[in-house]
Amino acid sequence: xxxxxxxxxxxxxxEGDSAVxxxxxxxxxxxxxxxxxxxxxxxxxxxxxxxxxxxxKKDQRIAVTLNKTAKHxxxxxxxxxxxxxxxxxxxxxxxxxYKYIFGTGTRLKVLA
Amino acid sequence: xxxxxxxxxxxxxxxxxxxxxxxxxISGHKSVxxxxxxxxxxxxxxxxxxxxxxxxxxxxxxxxxxxxxPNYSSELNVNALLLGDSALYLCASNPGPGAVYGYTFGSGTxxxxx
Numbered sequence: 001x002x003x004x005x006x007x008x009x010x011x012x013x014x015e016g017d018s019a020v021x022x023x024x025x026x027x028x029x030x031x032x033x034x035x036x037x038x039x040x041x042x043x044x045x046x047x048x049x050x051x052x053x054x055x056x057k058k059d060q061r062i063a064v065t066l067n068k069t070a071k072h073x074x075x076x077x078x079x080x081x082x083x084x085x086x087x088x089x090x091x092x093x094x095x096x097x098y099k100y101i102f103g104t105g106t107r108l109k110v111l112a
Numbered sequence: 113x114x115x116x117x118x119x120x121x122x123x124x125x126x127x128x129x130x131x132x133x134x135x136x137x138i139s140g141h142k143s144v145x146x147x148x149x150x151x152x153x154x155x156x157x158x159x160x161x162x163x164x165x166x167x168x169x170x171x172x173x174x175x176x177x178x179x180x181x182p183n184y185s186s187e188l189n190v191n192a193l194l195l196g197d198s199a200l201y202l203c204a205s206n207p208g209p210g211a212v213y214g215y216t217f218g219s220g221t222x223x224x225x226x
Contacts, residue, residue, distance in 0.1 A: 006154075034214050043202065044155065046214040089154050098168035099145070100215070102154030 002027040002094040006103025013080050014111050021106045023090035024072040032093040033073050034100065035064060039086045047088075048075070080110045116205050116218035124224045125193050133188045133221045137205030143167075144186040145215065146178055149200040158201075161186055162208065193225045 003026040013019050025033075031052040036044035050057045050064045050073065057064050063076040077084055087107050091100040117136045125131050137144050143162040147155035157170035161180035180186045184205075190197055200222050204215035 036217075043217040043219045046216070049214050091154075094157075098160040098162075099157035099170065100155075102156070104154050105152075 001097075002030055002092055002101045004090060004092050004101045004103045006090050006106060008106060009104065010107045010109070012109045012111060015080060015082060017080055019075075019077045019080055019084070019108055019110075021075045021088055021090070021108070022072060023074070023092075023103050024070075025092040025101075026071065027092075027095055028068070028071060029095035030092040031095070033064070033066060034091050035075050036089045036091065036102075037086045038089065038105075044089060077108075080108075082110050082112050084108060085110045116203055116216055118201075118203050118218035118221050120221060121219065122222045122224075124226060127193055127195060127225055129193050130189065130191045131193060131223060133190075133201050133203075133223070134185065135188070135203030135205075135218060136185045137203075138216055141205040141207050141216075142184050143206050143208055144180055144184065145204045145206075146186070146188045147202040147204065147217075148172075149202055149220070151199070155202055158188065190223075195225050198223060198225045 006023045034049040035047050037047045038044040048062050048064050050066050061078045066073040087105045089105050090103040094101050119134045145160040146158040149155045158172050159178045160168040164180045175191045178188045200220045202220045203218045
Protein backbone atom coordinates (compact mmCIF):
# COMPACT_ATOMS: atom_id res chain seq x y z
CA UNK A 1 0.00 0.00 0.00
CA UNK A 2 0.86 3.67 -0.13
CA UNK A 3 3.48 5.11 2.23
CA UNK A 4 4.09 8.81 2.83
CA UNK A 5 7.21 10.29 4.39
CA UNK A 6 7.36 13.89 5.54
CA UNK A 7 10.34 16.11 6.36
CA UNK A 8 11.35 17.94 8.43
CA UNK A 9 9.58 17.02 11.64
CA UNK A 10 10.16 20.52 13.04
CA UNK A 11 10.93 23.78 11.28
CA UNK A 12 11.64 27.19 12.76
CA UNK A 13 11.74 30.29 10.57
CA UNK A 14 11.90 34.00 11.17
CA GLU A 15 8.76 35.96 10.43
CA GLY A 16 8.76 37.01 6.80
CA ASP A 17 10.97 34.15 5.65
CA SER A 18 9.80 31.22 3.54
CA ALA A 19 9.10 27.69 4.75
CA VAL A 20 9.24 24.50 2.72
CA UNK A 21 7.91 21.10 3.78
CA UNK A 22 8.58 18.03 1.66
CA UNK A 23 6.76 14.73 1.29
CA UNK A 24 7.47 11.62 -0.71
CA UNK A 25 5.02 8.87 -1.63
CA UNK A 26 5.52 5.34 -2.78
CA UNK A 27 2.65 4.46 -5.12
CA UNK A 28 2.88 6.12 -8.52
CA UNK A 29 -0.87 5.61 -8.99
CA UNK A 30 -1.73 8.11 -6.23
CA UNK A 31 -3.58 10.98 -7.84
CA UNK A 32 -4.55 13.43 -5.11
CA UNK A 33 -2.39 15.21 -2.55
CA UNK A 34 -3.96 17.46 0.11
CA UNK A 35 -2.20 19.49 2.78
CA UNK A 36 -3.73 20.08 6.19
CA UNK A 37 -2.91 22.60 8.91
CA UNK A 38 -3.64 21.64 12.50
CA UNK A 39 -3.40 24.15 15.31
CA UNK A 40 -3.02 22.93 18.86
CA UNK A 41 -6.18 21.25 20.06
CA UNK A 42 -8.04 21.89 16.82
CA UNK A 43 -9.14 19.90 13.81
CA UNK A 44 -6.99 19.51 10.68
CA UNK A 45 -8.01 22.07 8.06
CA UNK A 46 -7.44 21.67 4.34
CA UNK A 47 -5.24 24.52 3.15
CA UNK A 48 -4.37 23.46 -0.39
CA UNK A 49 -4.49 20.38 -2.58
CA UNK A 50 -3.14 19.24 -5.92
CA UNK A 51 -4.16 16.58 -8.40
CA UNK A 52 -1.71 14.45 -10.32
CA UNK A 53 -2.42 16.17 -13.65
CA UNK A 54 -1.10 19.48 -12.29
CA UNK A 55 2.50 20.36 -11.45
CA UNK A 56 1.93 23.42 -9.29
CA LYS A 57 -0.89 25.24 -7.55
CA LYS A 58 -0.80 28.53 -5.71
CA ASP A 59 -3.16 30.26 -3.31
CA GLN A 60 -1.89 33.60 -2.05
CA ARG A 61 1.13 32.85 0.17
CA ILE A 62 0.79 29.09 -0.12
CA ALA A 63 1.88 26.91 -3.03
CA VAL A 64 2.23 23.20 -3.64
CA THR A 65 4.44 21.56 -6.24
CA LEU A 66 4.25 17.98 -7.45
CA ASN A 67 6.96 15.95 -9.15
CA LYS A 68 5.35 12.73 -10.31
CA THR A 69 8.56 11.29 -11.69
CA ALA A 70 10.33 11.62 -8.37
CA LYS A 71 7.12 10.94 -6.41
CA HIS A 72 7.43 13.93 -4.16
CA UNK A 73 5.42 17.02 -3.42
CA UNK A 74 6.18 20.10 -1.39
CA UNK A 75 4.38 22.86 0.48
CA UNK A 76 5.80 26.36 0.17
CA UNK A 77 4.74 29.18 2.48
CA UNK A 78 6.09 32.64 1.69
CA UNK A 79 6.20 35.72 3.92
CA UNK A 80 5.50 33.62 6.99
CA UNK A 81 3.51 35.11 9.84
CA UNK A 82 3.18 34.03 13.49
CA UNK A 83 -0.30 32.69 12.76
CA UNK A 84 1.24 30.20 10.35
CA UNK A 85 2.67 28.37 13.39
CA UNK A 86 0.98 24.96 13.50
CA UNK A 87 1.50 21.32 12.56
CA UNK A 88 1.24 20.66 8.84
CA UNK A 89 0.33 17.25 7.42
CA UNK A 90 0.68 16.08 3.86
CA UNK A 91 -1.41 13.21 2.56
CA UNK A 92 -1.72 11.07 -0.54
CA UNK A 93 -4.71 9.20 -1.87
CA UNK A 94 -4.28 5.45 -1.58
CA UNK A 95 -5.04 3.98 -5.01
CA UNK A 96 -7.87 1.50 -5.12
CA UNK A 97 -9.08 2.40 -1.64
CA TYR A 98 -11.08 5.22 -0.16
CA LYS A 99 -8.52 6.59 2.20
CA TYR A 100 -5.71 9.06 2.53
CA ILE A 101 -2.31 8.15 3.90
CA PHE A 102 -0.98 10.97 6.05
CA GLY A 103 2.59 11.97 6.71
CA THR A 104 3.89 12.23 10.26
CA GLY A 105 3.55 16.02 10.39
CA THR A 106 5.83 19.05 10.51
CA ARG A 107 5.69 21.44 13.45
CA LEU A 108 6.28 24.90 12.02
CA LYS A 109 7.28 27.71 14.36
CA VAL A 110 7.36 31.24 13.02
CA LEU A 111 9.50 33.41 15.26
CA ALA A 112 8.49 37.05 15.60
CA UNK B 113 -24.14 26.17 7.07
CA UNK B 114 -23.01 23.80 9.79
CA UNK B 115 -19.73 21.97 9.37
CA UNK B 116 -18.97 18.45 10.51
CA UNK B 117 -20.18 18.00 14.06
CA UNK B 118 -18.90 15.37 16.46
CA UNK B 119 -19.99 14.38 19.92
CA UNK B 120 -18.93 14.16 22.61
CA UNK B 121 -15.88 16.44 22.50
CA UNK B 122 -14.11 14.68 25.35
CA UNK B 123 -14.57 11.31 26.94
CA UNK B 124 -12.84 9.36 29.69
CA UNK B 125 -13.38 5.61 29.84
CA UNK B 126 -11.93 2.71 31.79
CA UNK B 127 -10.12 -0.19 30.19
CA UNK B 128 -12.55 -2.87 29.02
CA UNK B 129 -15.45 -0.48 28.57
CA UNK B 130 -17.22 0.31 25.33
CA UNK B 131 -17.61 3.71 23.69
CA UNK B 132 -19.77 5.20 20.94
CA UNK B 133 -18.73 8.31 19.07
CA UNK B 134 -21.08 10.26 16.83
CA UNK B 135 -20.67 12.33 13.70
CA UNK B 136 -22.96 14.43 11.53
CA UNK B 137 -21.55 15.31 8.10
CA ILE B 138 -21.95 18.55 6.23
CA SER B 139 -25.45 18.85 4.80
CA GLY B 140 -25.53 17.19 1.40
CA HIS B 141 -22.43 15.09 2.02
CA LYS B 142 -23.08 11.39 1.78
CA SER B 143 -19.65 10.05 2.71
CA VAL B 144 -18.19 9.83 6.20
CA UNK B 145 -14.71 8.67 7.12
CA UNK B 146 -13.26 7.98 10.55
CA UNK B 147 -9.63 8.54 11.49
CA UNK B 148 -7.66 7.96 14.68
CA UNK B 149 -4.97 10.48 15.56
CA UNK B 150 -2.60 9.50 18.31
CA UNK B 151 -0.74 12.41 19.89
CA UNK B 152 2.18 13.51 17.75
CA UNK B 153 1.20 11.43 14.72
CA UNK B 154 -0.80 11.86 11.53
CA UNK B 155 -4.38 10.60 11.30
CA UNK B 156 -4.80 6.88 10.59
CA UNK B 157 -7.74 5.65 8.52
CA UNK B 158 -10.32 3.51 10.31
CA UNK B 159 -13.45 3.39 8.10
CA UNK B 160 -15.24 5.05 5.24
CA UNK B 161 -18.99 4.84 4.67
CA UNK B 162 -20.94 6.00 1.66
CA UNK B 163 -24.68 5.67 1.24
CA UNK B 164 -24.79 3.58 4.41
CA UNK B 165 -22.37 0.99 3.10
CA UNK B 166 -18.83 0.37 4.28
CA UNK B 167 -16.47 1.34 1.48
CA UNK B 168 -13.16 0.92 3.21
CA UNK B 169 -11.60 -0.34 6.41
CA UNK B 170 -8.18 0.38 7.81
CA UNK B 171 -5.87 -1.86 9.76
CA UNK B 172 -7.80 -1.83 13.02
CA UNK B 173 -9.02 -4.80 15.08
CA UNK B 174 -12.60 -6.04 15.06
CA UNK B 175 -13.18 -4.17 18.31
CA UNK B 176 -13.74 -1.17 16.06
CA UNK B 177 -17.04 -0.99 14.18
CA UNK B 178 -19.11 1.72 12.60
CA UNK B 179 -22.34 2.36 10.80
CA UNK B 180 -24.02 5.09 8.81
CA UNK B 181 -27.66 6.04 9.16
CA PRO B 182 -30.20 7.07 6.49
CA ASN B 183 -29.54 10.73 7.29
CA TYR B 184 -25.81 10.05 6.62
CA SER B 185 -24.76 10.57 10.23
CA SER B 186 -22.42 7.94 11.57
CA GLU B 187 -21.37 6.20 14.76
CA LEU B 188 -18.02 4.67 15.60
CA ASN B 189 -18.04 1.97 18.29
CA VAL B 190 -15.02 0.66 20.11
CA ASN B 191 -15.38 -2.35 22.40
CA ALA B 192 -13.07 -3.68 25.10
CA LEU B 193 -11.11 -0.44 25.30
CA LEU B 194 -7.34 -0.57 25.70
CA LEU B 195 -5.03 2.15 26.95
CA GLY B 196 -3.66 2.40 23.42
CA ASP B 197 -7.06 3.47 22.12
CA SER B 198 -6.53 6.86 23.75
CA ALA B 199 -6.50 9.30 20.84
CA LEU B 200 -8.33 12.02 18.98
CA TYR B 201 -11.01 10.44 16.78
CA LEU B 202 -11.75 12.51 13.74
CA CYS B 203 -14.74 12.30 11.47
CA ALA B 204 -14.47 13.67 7.94
CA SER B 205 -17.19 14.22 5.39
CA ASN B 206 -17.06 14.70 1.67
CA PRO B 207 -19.67 14.73 -1.05
CA GLY B 208 -18.99 11.30 -2.48
CA PRO B 209 -16.90 8.17 -2.17
CA GLY B 210 -13.23 7.86 -2.87
CA ALA B 211 -10.36 10.17 -2.15
CA VAL B 212 -10.77 12.68 -4.96
CA TYR B 213 -12.28 15.35 -2.75
CA GLY B 214 -10.69 17.17 0.16
CA TYR B 215 -12.05 15.98 3.41
CA THR B 216 -13.61 18.40 5.85
CA PHE B 217 -12.77 17.24 9.35
CA GLY B 218 -14.84 17.68 12.46
CA SER B 219 -13.25 18.93 15.67
CA GLY B 220 -12.89 15.41 16.92
CA THR B 221 -13.61 13.45 20.06
CA UNK B 222 -10.71 13.15 22.45
CA UNK B 223 -10.90 9.74 24.09
CA UNK B 224 -8.84 8.99 27.15
CA UNK B 225 -8.73 5.40 28.40
CA UNK B 226 -7.55 4.96 31.98
